Amino acid sequence: MSQPFPTIFKQEQPQSWLITPNGSALEQLAKGIWDCAVQTNERPLVVLSTAGPLIGVRAALEKYRPDPSILNPKTAFLPQVISFNDWLEAAPGAWKFPKKQSDLERWISVYVNLRKYPKLKTWFKAESDAGAWGLAQSVIDACDILSEAIIPQLHDQLNHLIQTNSLDSEVWTKQLQELLDKTIARAYPELARKVVDQESEVLLTFWRYLSGVGDAVFRKRFAMAAHLSAAQAHQQALQQTPRPFIWVQTADLKPIDQEVIGKYLNDYAQYAPIVEVTLDWQSIALWSEALAGENAAGELIELSAEQTQQLQSNIAATHYQGWNLISARRFEELAWAAAKSIEAHLIADKKNIALVAQDRLAARRARALLARLGPALNIRDETGWKLDTTRAAAALNSWLELIRAPKEGPTASVLLEFLQNPYLDIPACIQKTPEVCIGLVAQLEDILIASQAKSGWETFYMAIERANAYAVNHDTVPNEALLKLLQFVRERHHAWQQMDLNCSNAYALLQQNLQDTGIAQSLEQDLAGKQLLEVINTFDLSSGDYQRVAMRLPEWISLIKTVMEEASYEEAGKEAQATLSILPLSSTRLRTFDAVVFIGCDEQQLPAFSEPPLFFSDALNRLLKASTMTAQYVQQARDFSQLLMSCANVDLLWQSKSKSGEPLRPSAWIQRLQTQLPKWTAVVFQPELHGGKARPIERAVTTLDPDLPLPLSMSPSAYKALRDCPYKYYVRSLLGLREAKEFEDGFDASLAGQSLHALLRNFYQALKTEEQKADSKIKDNTPARRQWMEQQLFAISEKEFKRLIEGDGRVLGTLRDWQKQIPSFIDWQLQREAEGWRYHNAEHQVGFDLHFVDANGVDRLIRIAGRADRFDINVNGEHAAEVIDYKNQSMTKIKKRAEHLLDDPQLLIYARAANEDPESAHLQGREVSQAQWVSLKVDIKRDKKLTRSLEIEGVPNLMPAFSEQLIEDMQNLWSRKEMAAFAPDGVCKYCEARGICRKGMW
C-alpha cells in the first residue's frame, strides 16, 4: 500500500514520501503532485532523477487533474515536470559559469597528453589509434569519478562563492579555479594513498592537472548552486516562499550522488518546501536483494524474519499466470519466438508493447522479422541505434577510407566504394549533365575489374586510357568523363596528403570536400544525414584552444570514427496503429505497457553488468562512492521486480543452448521464483514447420529461348568456353552473366600482362628500326646484337612498367621476375633468327567468316575473330609465316594446353584467318603454316634446357578436322540444341557459372 502524500508544513527539512512502483505508480505520483499544488496553492516544480518516465508522468498528471473548483488559477496549469539534466541546463545565470569544455575538447586534451606516456598505452594494450582514443575516454571517465568524489568537499565554499559572487564572470572563474585547485591538492594525497597502482598514479596526475572548472561534473554542481541561490534570492526579495520542489528518485543513486543530493535538498529546504519521493520496494520486491538492498559496506543485507515473511507473501500474491516462460533452442528460433509473441499481443489488440532487449542481437533480429508487419507497427528503438550503422555514416566512412590511402592511391575497392555511395553527386563533381553520368561508375568498375587494376592512381589511369584507346580502335566512343572523375577524386586525396594537419584545417578541408562532392547537400535531405552533419559540426574547434593541435591523418580519422561509433541515431516517430518500444530494462522504470516481451533472460545475460572502469577495482569504486557491481545487481533486481509487478502480460524468453552448445538455464532470478511457484513452468518454442517434398537436382541442361539472340561473332576465348562446357558458354556469353569479382590482394596481373605484350611489341619495332640504319652494328655481329637486344629489352621494360610501379609498388617484383627471363628470351630469339625467322608484326586483329547451314536449312554466317600476338616470316623460304601467341604461363601448363588443341584452337583460328585474308595481317604472298606458343614465365631455376616455346605439329593437316568441328558446333548452337553442363573438374574449379549449374549438387 502506498503512503498518503504528506501534509506540507513550514519546516526546514525535506519531507519524504514513498510510492509503490507497481502498475499504479504513475497514478500515485500524479495524485500526490496535485495534492501538493492544492496544499501550497503553488505550481510545483517536479524534477525526475532520470528522464525515462517524463512523458508518462505528464500524461498521468493530465489524466488525474483534480476538479478545477479546488485549484486556484495559478495552479491550474500542469505542474512543471522536468528531468534532472534539463533542470541543470536551465540554471539561472548559466552564462556566468566558466566556459564549458566540449566533450571533444576534453578528449583531445587528454589524448594529446597521453601521447607523452607511451608506456600507459602499452599497459592498456591501446597502441592503435582507435585504442588510444578509447584509453583517453577511459581516463576522462575515471577523472570524472575522482572529481565527483571531491564534490562534497567543495559544497560549502561553492555555495558561499555563488552567493557572494560579483558579476564579473572572469573573476568568478578564477576564484572557482583556485578553489578547485585547493580542493584537488587537498584530496590528492589522500586519494594517492588509496591508489597504489602505477597506472592509477599516472591517472591521478592526469586528474590533478587536467581537471578544470569547465568539466561537466563541476558545471553540474555550479548549476545546482545557482538554483539554490535563486531560491534564496526569490525568498528574500519577495518575502514569500518559492514554489515547492518535488524530487522524484526513479532509481537508486550512486552513494556519492546520494550524499550530494541529500545535502542539497537539506539546503534547499531552507527556502522552499521540499518533498523527496522515493520508491518503496516493500510490497514489490520478489527477491531478497530487491527488498533489502546493500549496506554501507557494499554487502547485501540479510532479511529479517518479518522481511522474509513479506517476500513470501509478495511472491504468493503475484499473478504469474500472465508471465510466460519461453525457451528456444537456437538464436533464430529465439528471434522468431519474440516476433511471434509480439504478433500475438498485437492480435489481442495491445497497442503499447515493450521489447526489453537484454539480448540486443536477438532483439535486432526480431525487429527485422517484424518489419514485414509494415507501417501499422511503429518500432521505436531506445537502445541507442548507433549512427555509424546508418547509410549516411557509411558514405562519410567511404570518403575517410579513401583519404587515408597512401599517396600512390587507394585500392580499387575503396575507390569504388566511395563512388558508389548514393550521397555522391557525380554530375556536380565533374560538371557534366546527369545523362552523361548514367552508368559511369559501372563502366569504371568494369574497366578496373577487366584490367585487374587493384590499386594506385597511375594504375587506374592506365586502365582507363587503355580502355579508351581500345574503344577508339573498335569504333566505339571513349569516355573522357571517367578520367575527369578520377582526376576530381585524386586532387582531393592529394590535398590530404600534402597538408600539415591540425584539428582546424582538417575540419575545414573535410567540410569543403563534403560540399564539393555534393555529399553535404544530399545529407541535408536525410534524417540520419542531418544528424551526421551535426556530429561533424562538433569538430569545429575554430574558437577553442585545440584548433592548432597537430595530428597524423590516421589519428584524426580514428577520432571521427570513434565519435561516430558513440553517437546515437534517433529515428523519427510516426503515427501507427500500435507502438513497439525496444528498450533496456532500466528504461522500463515507472512506465506502463500493455504487454512486455523480455528477450535474453538466460543466466548469462540477466543480470548484466556494465564494463568495470579501466582504472578502478570494485573496492576502490566503493571507496570513491561510485557505482559498484553489487549496486548494479540490486538495481536490476528492483527493475525486474517492478516490471513483473506492474505489467499483467510479460513474456520471458531465452535461448536454452549457448553458442558452444552448452545448455543455458533461465536467469537465477526466474529459477528462484520457480522454486516458490512450482506451477510456473517454461514451454519450449515450437517453430512452425512447413512440409515439402525434395526433388534431387539433376545435371543442368538448358534449351535456348526462341527469343534469345544468337551471336553473330565469336572470339577464340568464347569458342574455347563453348568447347569446355556448353552450359558455361550459355551463362557467360549468351546470358552475359559475370561474377561480381572482388579485388583480391596482390598486384594487377592483367595490366602487367598487357604491359609485357606492349613492351615486346615496342622492342621488336625498335629492333626493326635499328636494323634499317646503314651503320647499325647489330646486323652481322651476333655478340653485339645480343648485347644491344638485352640492353634495349631491359630499358624498354623499365619504361613500360614505370607507371604501373608508381601506381602499385608491388608490381616491381613482377618486373624483376620478367627481367630475369630476358637473357634466355634473347637466346630463343637469336636461335629463331639463326633458323631464318624474323619478327614481322604484332597485335593484329584477324578473323574469317564461317558459312554453315542451321537445322532449318537456313544459310548462316558467323565471324570468328581475335587479336593475334605476333606473326613472324622466314627469310629462307618465300612463303613461310608463323603465328605466335605469348603466354604468361609455365611450359608445363602450355604442354597441357597442347594436349587438347582442338578444344583451345586459338592459334588455328589465327592461322586460318591470316591465310583467308593475308592483307589483314600484312602477309600477302605468304602462308601461315606454323604456329607456336611462347612462354614468358620459364622456370629458370629448374628447367636446365630453358625451353621457351612449343610448336604445334602439322598445322595444315589439322585444318580440315578443325573446320568440320567448328561447323558442327555452330550448327548445334544455331539449331538451339540443348546445352548441357558438363566439364572436367579442372575447368569447373574456376568456372563463374558454378553457382548456376550447381555442379557438385548433382
Ligand code: SF4
Ligand atoms: S561448373 Fe563446370 S559444369 Fe558447371 S557450367 Fe561451369 S564448367 Fe560447366
